Amino acid sequence: MEQVIVTVLLGFLAATAVAVIRIKNLFAIVMLFGVYSLLCASVFLIMDAGDVAFTEAAVGAGITTVLMLSTVALTGSAIRIDKGSDKRNKLMPLALVTLTGLALVWGTLDIPPYSDPAAPVHQHVAPRYIEDSPQEIGIPNMVASVLASYRGFDTLGEVAVVFTAGLGVLMLLGRKKRKDQNKS
Amino acid sequence: MDWLLKDWFSHYNYWIAIFLMMIGFYTVISRGNMVKQIVGLNIFQTSVFILYISLGNVAGGSAPIVREGITLFSNPLPHVLILTAIVVGVATSALGLALIVRIKEAYGTIEEDEIREVDRMRESVEIHIEDALQDKTLHEDTPR
Numbered sequence: 001m002e003q004v005i006v007t008v009l010l011g012f013l014a015a016t017a018v019a020v021i022r023i024k025n026l027f028a029i030v031m032l033f034g035v036y037s038l039l040c041a042s043v044f045l046i047m048d049a050g051d052v053a054f055t056e057a058a059v060g061a062g063i064t065t066v067l068m069l070s071t072v073a074l075t076g077s078a079i080r081i082d083k084g085s086d087k088r089n090k091l092m093p094l095a096l097v098t099l100t101g102l103a104l105v106w107g108t109l110d111i112p113p114y115s116d117p118a119a120p121v122h123q124h125v126a127p128r129y130i131e132d133s134p135q136e137i138g139i140p141n142m143v144a145s146v147l148a149s150y151r152g153f154d155t156l157g158e159v160a161v162v163f164t165a166g167l168g169v170l171m172l173l174g175r176k177k178r179k180d181q182n183k184s
Numbered sequence: 185m186d187w188l189l190k191d192w193f194s195h196y197n198y199w200i201a202i203f204l205m206m207i208g209f210y211t212v213i214s215r216g217n218m219v220k221q222i223v224g225l226n227i228f229q230t231s232v233f234i235l236y237i238s239l240g241n242v243a244g245g246s247a248p249i250v251r252e253g254i255t256l257f258s259n260p261l262p263h264v265l266i267l268t269a270i271v272v273g274v275a276t277s278a279l280g281l282a283l284i285v286r287i288k289e290a291y292g293t294i295e296e297d298e299i300r301e302v303d304r305m306r307e308s309v310e311i312h313i314e315d316a317l318q319d320k321t322l323h324e325d326t327p328r
Contacts, residue, residue, distance in 0.1 A: 113194030
């Protein structure tokens with residue numbers, strides 16, 4: 001049953017992604033991307049990744065969509081419609097993408113089947129967190145204890161990345177305002 | 185045939201992830217509109233998330249939170265990695281979108297080829313100005 005729901009949702013995801021590259025209006029593209037992120041969050045929830053689903057719904061479907069909408073509001077939502085002459089330019093990317101995709105599919109044939117409990121991923125490291133972390137850290141959510149305690153330094157690095165990105169955005173967009181203030 | 189059907193269902197998630205990844209890749213390399221490229225980049229990222237979460241799933245398992253009566257859990261490690269990746273992904277998108285806003289202010293367009301054209305025009309104008317200035321200084325140097 002679970003697998004049926006995942007299959008259908010992943011089908012929806014693929015359809016939404018195809019629609020995103022075909023549509024010519026940026027506002028519609030951004031709204032479709034919001035739908036895509038929410039579908040993604042549902043897939044994660046069904047695949048037992050509750051924390052990831054929350055984050056994807058809040059950050060992917062929420063913040064990213066709002067950021068994209070404000071960018072579209074500042075830059076205009078019309079995409080210039082391509083003339084027929086650059087059809088040849090599209091053949092090359094299509095061939096490249098098909099080749100890469102086929103190579104990757106060939107690579108997946110060695111991956112153990114989906115949700116196989118005997119897969120190598122589940123044999124090492126993870127069992128220790130599953131068995132010992134509730135006693136060692138004292139909270140029932142293993143994802144939280146790995147994120148904030150065992151891998152706390154990684155999370156600190158992540159905070160540094162987000163801080164740098166925020167600083168970059170401020171420096172890029174804050175400059176113009178100051179110039180305006182000087183003028184007036 | 186039987187083998188194909190079995191393989192199809194056991195690898196369906198991975199193949200959808202690859203399909204989404206290739207759609208994102210195609211959008212990034214073939215479309216000239218920059219907001220669309222950022223959307224493509226985000227689709228590419230999400231496909232990786234789906235791949236990781238699929239790898240971490242265990243048949244009959246449950247979300248990795250200790251409760252009474254639950255003994256089989258999904259692998260918590262991919263979840264942790266992807267949590268970090270989602271937040272870093274939104275940080276990079278925000279930076280890219282801010283750059284797009286600045287590019288729109290500086291060039292008046294967010295289409296890649298139009299930006300290249302504006303650059304070429306500006307370059308040729310600059311060369312003209314330089315030539316004109318050089319001519320002027322040459323004329324000034326020569327005694328009248």
